[in-house]
Amino acid sequence: MRFLFIIIICFVPFFVSAKEKVIFVTHPIPLMVESENKGVFIDLIHKFFEKTDVEVEIMLLPRNRAFDYFRNKKALILFPGVGPEPLGDTYLKTVNFYExxxxxxxxxxxxxxxxxxxxxxxxxxxxxxxxxxxxxxxxxxxxxxxxxxxxxxxxxxxxxxxxxxxxxxxxxxxxxxxxxxxxxxxxxxxxxKLPVYMAVRDCEEGKKWYRFLNEKLKEMNKNAPLMDVVRAQFNP
Known part of the structure; x- marks a missing residue:
């Protein structure tokens, strides 16, 4: 499904150390998250990190377990967050990237x-x-x-x-x-209509990736909004 992302994302100057690892947690959603390696949202994550030396781990769990995993600080970033989520108070919301x-x-x-x-x-x-x-x-x-x-x-x-x-x-x-x-x-x-975002733990490491993701998402929203990319698949 990577062909969906004919998205021009301008390079955003951002320091990322080699050998770093960031752990995402998500849950199954038809089309959007089909496996740990397939889906519209999965492709989006890989697109953002493809020119870095960062190791990206995406954990796929049932939705309630994914939330528990994030709340228990076993993952740095949860996606997608939709509307008001029961994730506790210590997390940051990125800009919305879907509706x-x-x-x-x-x-x-x-x-x-x-x-x-x-x-x-x-x-x-x-x-x-x-x-x-x-x-x-x-x-x-x-x-x-x-x-x-x-x-x-x-x-x-x-x-x-x-x-x-x-x-x-x-x-x-x-x-x-x-x-x-x-x-x-x-x-x-x-x-x-509910806004869709990424939830990032509010800690020193989380704030770094929050800034990184926000810049990438803002650039995507400006150049090729994800809603338009997905809609084009169903209305060629």
């Missing part, structure tokens, strides 16, 4: 334009994923969790749930992987 836009996916022939239109219905969500609080507080809607986006799409295709709430592009990737048919969404009507 999590959640949409309702539903079976062709149905049409749900808002959470209010789903009162009395069952809406699938993915276990441990972050969602806008106002959505989760919608009265009259029953939320049912599943361990993955693919399972939620399978349930939707089999009419076990009425709709599935998921980020647009990771959702489209999971839909394809699930093999479910006859499922659509209204791309003009995102239900929520």
């Amino acid at each position: 999590k836009r959640d949409y309702l996916f539903y079976r062709k022939g149905d049409h749900y334009s808002s959470m209010q239109s789903l009162k009395g219905k069952i809406v699938g969500i993915t276990n441990a994923y972050p969602y806008a609080q106002e959505i989760l507080e919608t009265k009259g809607v029953h939320f049912e969790t599943a361990p993955s986006d693919e399972i939620n799409f399978t349930k939707l295709g089999k009419k076990r749930i009425d709709a599935f709430l998921v980020e647009e592009f990771s959702g489209l990737s999971a839909l394809k992987s699930s093999g479910a048919q006859g499922i659509v969404y209204d791309k003009e009507k995102p239900l929520s």
